[in-house]
Amino acid sequence: MDLRLYDTLTKDKRVFAPIDPSKVRMYVCGPTVYDFAHIGNARPAIVFDILFRLLRHRYGEAHVTYVRNITDVDDKINDRALRDFPHLPLNEAIRKVTEKTEAQFHADVDALGCLRPTVEPRATDFVLPRADGKTDMVTLIGQLIERGHAYVAEGEVLFDTQSMPDYGKLSGRRLDEQQAGARIAVDAHKKHPGDFVLWKGSSDNEPGWDSPWGRGRPGWHIECSAMAAAYLGTTFDIHGGGLDLIFPHHENEIAQSRCAHDTAVMANYWMHNGFxxxxxxxxxxxxxxxxxxxxxxxxxxxxxxxxxxxxxxxxxxxxxxxxxxxxxxxxxxxxxxxxxxxxxxxxxxxxxxxxxxxxxxxxxxxxxxxxxxxxxxxxxxxxxxxxxxxxxxxxxxxxxxxxxxxxxxxxxRAPGNELFDDNIRQLIGSRTAARANKDFKESDRIRDVLLAMGVVLKDGKDTDGKPVTTWEIAR
RNA sequence: GGCCACGUGGCGGAGUGGUUACGCAACGGUCUGCAAAACCGUGUACUCCGGUUCAAUUCCGGACGUGGCCUCCA
Structure with a gap:
């Protein structure tokens, strides 16, 4: 039986054929760690966890690589760090915010039954060239400049959207249409209003890394291009995320990755969960x-x-x-x-x-x-x-x-009390014994005790006709 | 203004050019020490208007409505 997946890029559902069935590769955009994850954030975590499980089921657990990044460089994180830890040095404050939030995120998605991805790279580990030679953002940006897809202007490095003939294919937006919309900031230093930032300068109370273009920090989209290439190569099977990421985030990822690596596609299937x-x-x-x-x-x-x-x-x-x-x-x-x-x-x-x-x-x-x-x-x-x-x-x-x-x-699992379960099982055991002795007074007493704890009992029989009692939390 | 989804019974939610989705709720029943649960059975639907067709909820066009994106956002 074939696995069929819907691809946002081609707008059709087709049979999934991995590039290498012994190494199926999937990348999903992960959380920006500045605050508790809301229930909307849970959706892609669950949706792509199920895809991960399905792929593992088909191709074998050892043959699927699932990468989900953790975005730990972002202006919202800076704001939160300055607000919550004003007395600490910036880098330390940022680390406190991101570590705490990351732990919260993991606890939450664990509770939702999500498997951990194969790799969860942190963006800040991929800004500068690495000892292990894995793809990093600064090198990627350098390649884009070299290949004529990016330019330096007023301390920023910008992606030159006009250098890519089919820019906008994923979202169905053409560059000339975008000019009509007044929403895009028109900056004098941009060659085209749709050009986006790859690297921007940092002030003293913003995190920064030393690069060929001065001390600064990466733009919003380059991190995913770098980490996807670092773990999955320049072309891989599936890229996922929320619907809202189609534009500009995924569109720009595609532009960066394809132009830097000179490839025809970044991922073969683009999948997006609804809102x-x-x-x-x-x-x-x-x-x-x-x-x-x-x-x-x-x-x-x-x-x-x-x-x-x-x-x-x-x-x-x-x-x-x-x-x-x-x-x-x-x-x-x-x-x-x-x-x-x-x-x-x-x-x-x-x-x-x-x-x-x-x-x-x-x-x-x-x-x-x-x-x-x-x-x-x-x-x-x-x-x-x-x-x-x-x-x-x-x-x-x-x-x-x-x-x-x-x-x-x-x-x-009863919330907030790990002994809850055992306690209930014990009481049910006593009640089963009472019922066997036809001591219904005692049996009903125990049932009332449990009811007071918010637990409702259900009596049934197993396949051998033996009484079995199950329970649930009262609604 | 541009782009993109969607509109199914009281509710949630699949799917299909002609045949039961499924679940929750409701009603009836079976079973059980009682209760609850479980199980069985029953009813109600495809936004509107045109078109194509022997036949449309399903395809095409239009209207109306809802939501999303175009700016950080899952």
Whole structure:
């Protein structure tokens, strides 16, 4: 069965053919580490994690390289550093901000069930030429100047967009059209208003590196060109990111990379996840609907309860990755219910992941990651398992969920208390014993105790007819 | 103003030129010490107007609506 992927550049869905199946290569634009990641940031992390898992499943774990950068040089980071650590030297303050934020980001996406990428390079490690000879930004910029694709003007190095005949192909923007729009800053030193900065000078309270063009820092797009080449080579398989990055970020990455390396393409498939709204409105701090991953996991700010990483992940993948998502309490509620049903079936049959993924499920996923259709197959498996006590269906359900990055125990973790789980299991054990003795008074007492803890019990039977009790957090 | 998506039942959300998506909610039932859950069954749909076609929710054109990008942004 073929894997088919939608390519933003060619606007079509086609069979994925890696350049080298023994070394499938994917680059995804990662976070700028200046503040807590919001739920919108979680989307590309989850979407491309699923693609990563799918590729590993097809080509083998050792044959897929997933690079996701960490942007740790950015004006927002500078601002945050000056605000939060005014007494520290700038570099130290910046390091404090980026290290803390990076740790937060990792904790958040870990909780969402995302695997760590193969490599997570930090931009600041790729500004200057490196001892290991991996591609760096200064060298890349030098190559662009040499090849006549960039020029120096007023202390900046600018990319000469007119030097690239098909600039704008990804976003469908032509240079002459852009002149019409008044939004692009017209600077006298630019040859064309669409030209963008590769290198800019730094003042004393901005981070800077010594370069052939003076002390300065890289522009917004060059870091990804450098790090992608450093780990994946000049042409690779998949480049991903959010829809909003198509222009200017990815457009400019393509321009830089192709012109510096003189290649026909930078990546063979450009993939973009859709945007997310919150309760029907664009997420913004001014509307007060700005919600971070951490808040969803740990606070009751959204919907009066907190949500497990599995529920957040499920809510994210029950919509196709290219469609917009309206992030609502109702959607999380529904996700929680559906997931609980799957979990109960898996537990009831004692099914463990590691078995075979259901073929129909895999087929849906292979069709440009049609996760909603794939999940519908899980409903079918769930039904088959329960209707006909079909062990195999339950095993396939567990294995398929696992390919989606969802394991049953992710759902069960009670927030903020690691002993919670064990405690509940003990109480359930006592209650099961009481029920076996027909001591229903005691049995009901324990059930009430658990209910007071916010835990609802569900009695069932396993395939041998033995009583099995599962539980979930009360809604 | 330019570019790009999208508009499916009460809600979420796939897909298809003629045949059940799927789930949540609702209603009915089976089962269980009770409750809950689970399982089974039932109903409701394809924004509007033209066109192509034997046949359109599905293709083409238009209208209206929603969202995104064009500036840091997943």
């Amino acid at each position: 997310l709204q919150v309760e029907g409105e664009k997420m913004s701090k001014s509307l007060g609907n700005f919600v971070t991953i951490r808040e969803l996991l740990e606070s009751k700010r959204f919907g009066g309860r907190n949500w497990s990483g599995a529920v957040l992940r499920f809510a994210m993948v029950k919509t196709h990755y290219r469609s917009p998502i309206d992030w609502t309490v109702d959607a999380l509620d529904e996700s929680s219910k559906r997931l609980t049903r799957f979990r109960q079936t898996v537990e009831k049959f004692g099914a463990r992941a590691g078995g075979d993924v259901a073929p129909a499920f895999l087929e849906r996923l292979a069709d440009d990651m049609n996760t909603p259709a794939a999940i519908a197959e899980l409903d079918g498996l769930n039904r088959r398992a329960n209707e006909a006590s079909d062990q195999d269906a339950a095993r396939q359900l567990a294995a398929s969920l696992s390919l989606l990055g969802i394991s049953p125990d992710m759902e069960q």
